Amino acid sequence: MARNRSATIADIARHVGLTNITVSRALNRPEMVKPATRDRIREAALALGYVPNAFARGLKRSDSRLIGFVTDSVDNPFYAEMIKAISSHAKRHDYAILLFDTDGEPWLEAKAIETLLSYQAAGIILSPISDKPDYQPEYISQLKASNIAVVQLDRTLQGADFSAVVLDNIWAGECAAQYLLEHVFENPKNLDKSPARLLVAAGPEQSHISRERLAGVHHSLAASPREITVDVLWGDYTLEPALQAVGHFLDHYGPPTAVFGLNQLITLGALKALQSRGVPRETLSVIGVDRLPYIDIFDITVPCVVHDGYHAGQKALELLLEQIENPSQTSRTITVRGALVE
Amino acid sequence: MARNRSATIADIARHVGLTNITVSRALNRPEMVKPATRDRIREAALALGYVPNAFARGLKRSDSRLIGFVTDSVDNPFYAEMIKAISSHAKRHDYAILLFDTDGEPWLEAKAIETLLSYQAAGIILSPISDKPDYQPEYISQLKASNIAVVQLDRTLQGADFSAVVLDNIWAGECAAQYLLEHVFENPKNLDKSPARLLVAAGPEQSHISRERLAGVHHSLAASPREITVDVLWGDYTLEPALQAVGHFLDHYGPPTAVFGLNQLITLGALKALQSRGVPRETLSVIGVDRLPYIDIFDITVPCVVHDGYHAGQKALELLLEQIENPSQTSRTITVRGALVE
DNA sequence: CTGTTAGCGCTTTCAT
DNA sequence: ATGAAAGCGCTAACAG
Numbered sequence: 009m010a011r012n013r014s015a016t017i018a019d020i021a022r023h024v025g026l027t028n029i030t031v032s033r034a035l036n037r038p039e040m041v042k043p044a045t046r047d048r049i050r051e052a053a054l055a056l057g058y059v060p061n062a063f064a065r066g067l068k069r070s071d072s073r074l075i076g077f078v079t080d081s082v083d084n085p086f087y088a089e090m091i092k093a094i095s096s097h098a099k100r101h102d103y104a105i106l107l108f109d110t111d112g113e114p115w116l117e118a119k120a121i122e123t124l125l126s127y128q129a130a131g132i133i134l135s136p137i138s139d140k141p142d143y144q145p146e147y148i149s150q151l152k153a154s155n156i157a158v159v160q161l162d163r164t165l166q167g168a169d170f171s172a173v174v175l176d177n178i179w180a181g182e183c184a185a186q187y188l189l190e191h192v193f194e195n196p197k198n199l200d201k202s203p204a205r206l207l208v209a210a211g212p213e214q215s216h217i218s219r220e221r222l223a224g225v226h227h228s229l230a231a232s233p234r235e236i237t238v239d240v241l242w243g244d245y246t247l248e249p250a251l252q253a254v255g256h257f258l259d260h261y262g263p264p265t266a267v268f269g270l271n272q273l274i275t276l277g278a279l280k281a282l283q284s285r286g287v288p289r290e291t292l293s294v295i296g297v298d299r300l301p302y303i304d305i306f307d308i309t310v311p312c313v314v315h316d317g318y319h320a321g322q323k324a325l326e327l328l329l330e331q332i333e334n335p336s337q338t339s340r341t342i343t344v345r346g347a348l349v350e
Numbered sequence: 351m352a353r354n355r356s357a358t359i360a361d362i363a364r365h366v367g368l369t370n371i372t373v374s375r376a377l378n379r380p381e382m383v384k385p386a387t388r389d390r391i392r393e394a395a396l397a398l399g400y401v402p403n404a405f406a407r408g409l410k411r412s413d414s415r416l417i418g419f420v421t422d423s424v425d426n427p428f429y430a431e432m433i434k435a436i437s438s439h440a441k442r443h444d445y446a447i448l449l450f451d452t453d454g455e456p457w458l459e460a461k462a463i464e465t466l467l468s469y470q471a472a473g474i475i476l477s478p479i480s481d482k483p484d485y486q487p488e489y490i491s492q493l494k495a496s497n498i499a500v501v502q503l504d505r506t507l508q509g510a511d512f513s514a515v516v517l518d519n520i521w522a523g524e525c526a527a528q529y530l531l532e533h534v535f536e537n538p539k540n541l542d543k544s545p546a547r548l549l550v551a552a553g554p555e556q557s558h559i560s561r562e563r564l565a566g567v568h569h570s571l572a573a574s575p576r577e578i579t580v581d582v583l584w585g586d587y588t589l590e591p592a593l594q595a596v597g598h599f600l601d602h603y604g605p606p607t608a609v610f611g612l613n614q615l616i617t618l619g620a621l622k623a624l625q626s627r628g629v630p631r632e633t634l635s636v637i638g639v640d641r642l643p644y645i646d647i648f649d650i651t652v653p654c655v656v657h658d659g660y661h662a663g664q665k666a667l668e669l670l671l672e673q674i675e676n677p678s679q680t681s682r683t684i685t686v687r688g689a690l691v692e
Numbered sequence: 693c694t695g696t697t698a699g700c701g702c703t704t705t706c707a708t
Numbered sequence: 709a710t711g712a713a714a715g716c717g718c719t720a721a722c723a724g
Contacts, residue, residue, distance in 0.1 A: 027695055057495055062468040063408040064717035067700050083434040092425040095451040104465050107449040109437040123446050126404040280647045305622045306650050369711055406701035409716050
């Protein structure tokens with residue numbers, strides 16, 4: 009029975025003895041068609057299993073109901089939260105999501121953008137593979153020329169002035185350092201231990217986010233009378249390199265007074281390094297950025313500056329929708345501030 | 351400068367003094383065009399910032415490079431793994447992913463399917479909101495009629511004979527129960543404790559997956575000389591209901607000998623309940639299905655029957671690609687077996 | 693309220 | 709190796 013070619017508007021029209029355009033109207037602008045005919049048409053559509061052809065429609069009206077989400081890695085739990093928010097709110101506005109995982113590869117990112125342009129995406133939420141100043145992919149100018157709505161999420165392309173939802177990274181650094189000052193470095197029972205050493209496990213050395221978080225740390229520490237040595241280990245925001253680097257540090261310099269992981273996976277990597285080197289959790293403080301999933305269940309508490317990824321994703325989509333509706337609008341940046349959770 | 355309307359093949363043709371079709375060929379079938387003109391065309395395309403219009407192409411050739419992934423919840427870590435795999439392998443074959451999070455809502459699932467049909471998706475990977483026998487959404491017949499490639503992943507629609515990648519659920523139950531027999535119930539030091547009670551925190555009562563896992567449990571336990579009481583708490587594969595149900599059970603009946611969580615989130619919920627009721631981890635055994643993310647970092651071990659979600663996702667995509675290439679092919683089911691990890 | 697005409701951008705004939 | 713014409717399915721603009 010299975011007719012391979014699916015029914016078109018013309019099929020319905022023939023079926024009910026009307027013309028294409030009436031059918032089209034009955035389906036898309038019901039108020040323009042007499043209720044009786046409208047019902048006949050709907051019935052026929054149902055009977056024939058009619059499904060509108062999104063390509064034909066998209067070709068004709070030059071708008072599409074597609075939104076692209078381009079990310080480094082979909083399996084990063086923090087981005088997963090954002091995807092959930094974006095997807096959840098997009099469907100409320102009748103947009104579908106084209107998802108691209110770029111795996112950290114510039115060419116895949118470029119290809120994702122090109123694919124989105126070819127699908128006439130209404131907008132793109134972009135979390136680039138890198139926020140280093142020297143990462144200036146060629147697609148930037150293409151995006152600008154195309155006038156497509158773009159919102160950067162979390163990471164931003166330095167210098168490109170697309171709208172963005174970013175985290176308050178300086179504050180995150182300040183907040184974490186402040187916490188360490190109060191609970192560790194300036195804690196009376198630790199004052200004798202010297203020197204005080206803070207190990208920061210960071211992302212890439214040129215990463216704007218890492219540098220901001222680090223700047224926050226230094227800013228807070230500068231306000232303290234205590235002299236605190238800060239060691240920085242550069243990495244790439246994933247677990248494995250952080251694990252290696254922190255492990256290596258421990259082997260050579262021994263445990264610091266405290267460790268600060270600049271994101272979730274880095275913090276987990278650092279914790280794993282401590283565990284693998286047999287450093288008891290009580291002997292030093294660990295603090296991180298972003299919540300470590302589910303660990304409260306095990307009575308483990310690692311204080312964290314937590315950012316609400318769902319909220320950030322939602323804001324990004326809202327900003328994008330605004331821009332889709334009003335393309336001439338100047339670009340905006342929304343900053344999401346985290347909160348310290350013990 | 352920004353010309354809003356992007357360049358078309360006709361623009362390029364005009365630019366180089368040729369016709370549409372030659373340009374089209376130069377871009378898609380380079381071998382059919384003289385190298386010299388081909389290069390001129392490519393140059394012009396670059397200069398004009400030409401991006402092919404996927405809608406126009408899709409409309410003409412009735413194939414698309416879109417694959418749909420429809421899931422209950424993108425933030426379930428187990429599905430996140432699968433998304434990673436699917437996305438990663440899809441792009442290798444030049445397919446883009448349309449992602450739908452159905453939030454457990456039948457109408458959103460139906461809408462997702464319809465949207466995918468309207469975009470002429472080459473194939474759909476579907477993990478339905480439910481695998482209860484009475485969940486028989488209307489879109490099933492539509493999918494069959496449309497001849498689109500469909501692969502079910504993890505959960506399946508009972509009775510619909512689409513291809514599928516499923517887990518070996520009976521075995522998972524057997525394996526977990528076997529482990530408990532060896533390490534708990536038949537352990538000499540526990541033989542005096544009676545009665546032996548196993549609490550199974552399950553998914554929905556009618557869920558095919560839950561029933562299979564449970565059948566596995568009973569099968570293994572039946573082989574034991576010991577009499578073991580099995581209590582089952584039905585839930586819905588998410589954390590919160592499992593937390594509630596297990597907590598309630600503890601309040602009324604006290605700690606069982608062992609707890610078996612039928613998936614990741616259920617197990618986490620059960621652990622949280624134990625923790626909230628102050629039941630020390632050592633006093634009873636907990637076992638689960640699917641790996642609990644990152645907990646090894648904290649020296650916590652919960653034995654689990656672990657399924658490789660990445661592998662399952664990859665298999666699903668491979669199966670889908672096979673079917674796209676060979677639509678008449680009969681449907682197949684691949685079963686992925688887990689492994690006990692302590 | 694319904695129909696005619698035309699065209700979105702691309703590619704498939706069938707010529708040349 | 710290149711071109712002319714036609715049409716994929718749908719809808720905007722203008723009739724009637």
